[in-house]
Amino acid sequence: MSAHDDHHLHDHDHHHDHEHDAHEPLVVEDEAGNIEGQILVDALQSLLVERGLIFPGEVRREIERIESPGVHLGAKLVARAWVDEAYRARLLADGKSAAAELGVGVGEAQLIVVANDAGTHNLVCCTLCSCYPRSILGQPPAWYISKAYRARAVREPRAVLAEFGLRVPDDVRLLVHDSNADMRYLVLPERPAGSEGMSEAELAELVTRDCMIGVAVAPAVA
Amino acid sequence: MTPRFDAGDRVLVLDLGKPGHIRTPFYIRGRAGVVLHRCGAFLNPEDLSIGNVGGPVVPLYRVGFPMVELWPDYRGSAADMLCIEIYDHWLAPAAPSAVAM
Amino acid sequence: MTRGYHDIGGDPAGAVPIVELPWLHWEKQVEAIRNLLGDGTRRMMSLDELRRGFESFGEDKYKALSFYRRRLEAMIDILVEKEVFTREELEAAVAETRARWEPPAACPT
Structure with a gap:
């Protein structure tokens, strides 16, 4: 801070x-x-x-x-999805129920979990106000509610991502989710290279808020 | 109200010209897209905004739009897509040819 | 076509201000009170009513106020509209609160 x-x-x-x-x-x-x-x-x-x-x-x-929800809740879901294929499938099919399995209560109507993979990158925004999965990530960061992010994320997402230092290759499909109504979105980042031997708890430490909004990816583990 | 659309259906976002609180942004009105997913049925925010909590509920869909069709000057991949939630009454069926996916 | 001043998706804008700001106590209080007023027992104000508040209180005000201040002002507007209290009653409460906040006038020396 x-x-x-x-x-x-x-x-x-x-x-x-x-x-x-x-x-x-x-x-x-x-x-x-x-x-x-x-x-x-x-x-x-x-x-x-x-x-x-x-x-x-x-x-x-x-x-x-x-005050109590925070990035750790989202990170818990992501880490479990990284180690458990069946859980990952349930998380992508019904985010709210899968979160409840881990004792994470989603206050919003539904949590849509969108997965990044080698060919797809996801980015979440809200153009009309500042909808955000507050019950699992806490309050949105200041930039998320800024006029610039709200206005530009749906029109020039690749330029916005570049400002965050993330270059999405042209052959990767970018999906931008405008959370304008009742759903809330969480990005399931790709499990980083080099994390093969890590425990679920160690993996959770790699998952940042920005990865779950889609303005970053989980970096490779050295 | 039963959902009129299902995943894969081609739809057109209407411009209902409604004053007051609405959740269909300007940039998506008049655009054609493809239903990605049925979200269920929810109280209409237009009713909720004036304190009417008595319903009825309205089906909600996630709809995808190719970025290159939304923005003529779009810089990125032709496969890039904008995904957004649209309530049933803001949608009309679109001719298959209206959307190139 | 109707387009609200809050409906800015696709508009040109400057660089994203990539900053982290602390969540201040009064801002938490705004969110907490809004949640309480909208909860299952009170059902006094939905999120969409709050949004209608800041989407209709005027563009200049919307642009000048911070995120949480917008929500606070809109919440007050909606409560006045619902006749929970009057603007005058709020003003009186503000005056009382302010009196507690401001240091008392300096004593004559």
Whole structure:
């Protein structure tokens, strides 16, 4: 978490009215904006508590609940699919049920798992808002919700991937998934070369968030 | 409502000209694609957005579109595809010749 | 054709800002409250209602606000629309909260 330190977040000279469209993509609050956000949400919460619509303590518990999912859950599914062909087939056929087998609860209506192979690469985005498999990957990264990613991933995905340092060869078919409705998507990356002797737990360590969105691949193990 | 389409069917995305909250992006309207997968039936987001949770549910499909047909200046492989979910009422059957897959 | 200002798929845009930002407490609070209001017992606000909120509160506002601020403002709009509280009641709650936040006026020395 260091990339933001020198720009974006604490830019005191940042003004909402002329910052955004120039070099666009990421609108973040400055310090004053964050304080305003905190005041506004606290005020909203106190009103809702006062009306008896939310009980004190519920918000804190819900925050704990939404903080707990993370990349490790997706990685667990991927690692199992890498070592167990039958599981892989079940995961691709019905992501939600296969996740449940491993004790991973998918809150969304359905999880569509799309597999990369030698001839296919998959990329996930959401052009309309920021749909993301939150129950297994946590919150989306800032760039995923940026205007640039949302606008360009469906039109020039190969150029977008190149910005992430990933060059997809021309003979590899690229499938871009716009998660615009009820499904959520997880990319099943290819098991990296050199990982043959690794345990399932070690394999899970190789699976990054970016691999499961499709902006990266699991690199070969040295 | 029984799903009107099945995997492999060629479909055309309509432009219903609806105001309000819709989940069919502009860039895909009027385009022809192929149904990849039936997703099941879901409450219509257009109803949900105005607080109507009483249904009916609408079949949802994943539909694939060749990138080169969506974007005339597309740079990539002719096999590259955009996959997106479309609700039944936004789709019409398309003539087989309307889509070159 | 109807096209919302949020419907940006295919639009030209600059380089993807590949940065990682922390998820701030107030942002988590926004998500938590939205989840609670939309849960099975309350059913007060669906995700699609929230989306309608930020898709209709105006393009300038949409472009100027951060992701979580959009959701917070839209959530408030929808709750006012549903007459859960009035704008004035919210303003009063904001004033009260702000008073707790801002340091008290300096004591005369």
